[in-house]
Amino acid sequence: SHIAMAAYSIALLPGDGIGPECMDATRIVLDQLVQEFSGLDLSFKSHRAGAELFRESGETLPDQVLAECLAADAVLLSAIGLPDVRYPDGTEVQPTMMVGLRRALNVHSAVRPVKLYPGAPCALKETGPGIDFIIIRENLEGLFASFGGGAKVGNEVATDTLVVTRKGTSQVSDFAFRLAQRRSGRPSDGKKMVTCVDKANVFRSMAFFREVFFDAAKAYPQIDANAVYVDAMSLYMVQNPWDFDVLVMENQFGDILSDLGAGLVGGLGLGPSAEMGEENGLFQPSHGTAPQLAGRNAANPMATILSAAMMLDWLGDKHSDPVCHDASIVLEGAVAKVLADGKIQTRDVGGTSSTTEVAQAIAQALSHCT
């Protein structure tokens, strides 16, 4: 029987470069998903934002588009920015726009799963008991607090400012422990563990981050809380990634380690991300606009599609809606199935298929997963 449910309104920002192609592919898959699930009702509204828009109009994110993003149930963004579209001071428009959007949506925690799917080209020869951990990046402060006032540029010296607050750090730490509670633990022995990644031995701000992290840990005595320096973590991620469950870290460290994580498990074309706060969610692949690849129907749409699966999971949590949860699992399963089959793949994961062909294969796989 059909259960009537409110439609979730999704604001789509296709953006620049390979962004629109990845978004079109994702729409093919989501439209099919809605067909498969009675009771799943998604409505989409697409908006222009980003570098191409800036080139035409001098604006990256018009007020009205931001208002639409705030009013929507979730925002799905593909990729924003082009290297040759810059402000008069020479900086690219993308970071400023993204920092503004994140602040407006108040999405304080960014989640980047580092998960090795069968069929994905792993960078490691040995994969032990498997790779499946989560990077949580503090998303609003750290070194990125420098945007909008913390940077000084002179002729001889330029400085940025790194800001760590008790509120921001306890928010993201608490988020990490709540996520660890729901996961099955690290692959090596199933132990639930949250690791603070920092540079507490060198920087006062980082020592403070670690201190606030361990304060937050007190509320979760059943989860192992520990801390690792970021330089050591870069080594461990390559040598024994299966010994980690959930990692939480400052903004810039998260930016860097999530690319390392994506590299471990098959590249940027497979890496989704989810940015969440108490009210809003912003979902996007961890890759950029890859301008050399744009317009060739060759980009891997899986990262954007997996980001849409994370969006459904988050909507399911927020609205206590089991249909969204089920749809999320099926969607991720369909991507995993196409990857494992290995027949329809884009070039970055070793195939010759187009973006559209991969989307169609995933859409088809949905019916086998329901």
Ligand code: ATP
């Ligand atoms: P940003 O500054 O926005 O992070 P970037 O300059 O770091 O962007 P990306 O746009 O993420 O770089 O892409 C880096 C390279 O990774 C691209 O040149 C491309 O080869 C590859 N790449 C990224 N995304 C994809 C994708 N979806 N499919 C295939 N290859 C991709």
Ligand code: MG
């Ligand atoms: Mg990058």
